[in-house]
Amino acid sequence: MRPKNLEKEEAIRTIALQIIAEEGLENLSMQKLAKAANISPRTIYIKYENKEDLLIKLFVDEVLGAYEKAILEKFNADMEFAEGVKRLWTNAFRYFKNNRHAFVLMQYGKSSPLLYKAYQERDIKEGDYFAPIHRFLERHAKAGVIRKLPQEAYRAILFSPAFDLINEYFDCLNRPKQLITEKVFSDSCDAVIKGLLK
């Protein structure tokens, strides 16, 4: 039996992310993707059931999965509060700097109903990547280091500013300004940490 050409599989993923980032999710079509990847449309259907399946797998495996793995690198729930948060921010910044196209699909996950649903179902099935961070926060809350809030609020306060800054960072690359430096990112992280400390 003829083996799969792994280069072609990767081309599908890479170029799909590229089209989504540059032209938008609403402008990705199977035929456009096939042409850009220099393959036949049929080839996409060997790996993916249909377009929805492709999008969900791209989002869940390629983007969410890789991000979650990257953000938890060298992090563990026993760290000091400030140290742990800093590590998570640094990891997120580094990962997305090197995966700009993934960042855009990540953002689509917050608006597209299809992807948002996949995100929620994944959290239930795979048991929430947030678990170590959850333990980390709960421990510091119990110890009285930080103020007590629901996990969702922690998530919002601690991480959404990082996403916003990364978005701004990419904007800076396109335009003639250079606002979001490592220093600004680090100072912002400090501010966020301070807000939660008791």
Next chain:
Amino acid sequence: MRPKNLEKEEAIRTIALQIIAEEGLENLSMQKLAKAANISPRTIYIKYENKEDLLIKLFVDEVLGAYEKAILEKFNADMEFAEGVKRLWTNAFRYFKNNRHAFVLMQYGKSSPLLYKAYQERDIKEGDYFAPIHRFLERHAKAGVIRKLPQEAYRAILFSPAFDLINEYFDCLNRPKQLITEKVFSDSCDAVIKGLLK
């Protein structure tokens, strides 16, 4: 001359937002919109040049414009820091609670290249709705009340958590949990304020 039927114009806007919120931007078609609004496709083209024009005008006028107006209500640059931020958060929460569909298109503005571009160009042309908030922050930074950061960092730290919490709030409405109460929203706002205070 026969006058425009304003009800039909509003139906187009309302139902377009509804389809986008429920099925996604990538699943809005002119024919689907026309059928759902009980009009002929041609009628959409009386008011809007084409689909892109419709989307941009929906996003800029209907969503961004209304949001910016709502968030600045009873706010002015001379307020105390904590008071001002609280007002902005309260305004944002109230506005989106009553305009759930607008919130989804707002989120698409952070991922869709078409909408993101429109957002940036609007800021340049209309002179940035953020101006009063900008003055407010600059004043408190100069007075030594808050730490000095670029405007983009202020924006990220102060407002992106509010968006995230609003998103979570809508999620709570769908699922059997009730986490994001006014209290949690208010406590989160306090944490964000404290983080920026010197």
Next chain:
DNA sequence: ATCATAAGTAAACAAACATTTACTTACTTT
């Protein structure tokens, strides 16, 4: 060497797409 088989292709499919054409309707102006 050749066979079996899944990978891969090019071309086609109906359905859905954005937009237009040809026409009718309803209201203001005269």
Next chain:
DNA sequence: AAAGTAAGTAAATGTTTGTTTACTTATGAT
């Protein structure tokens, strides 16, 4: 009351969509 006109409709335009059909190719197993 009649005329003029933009609003509005139903149906059709050609194009693009997601997906499939019918066929070819490359490779591990025999």
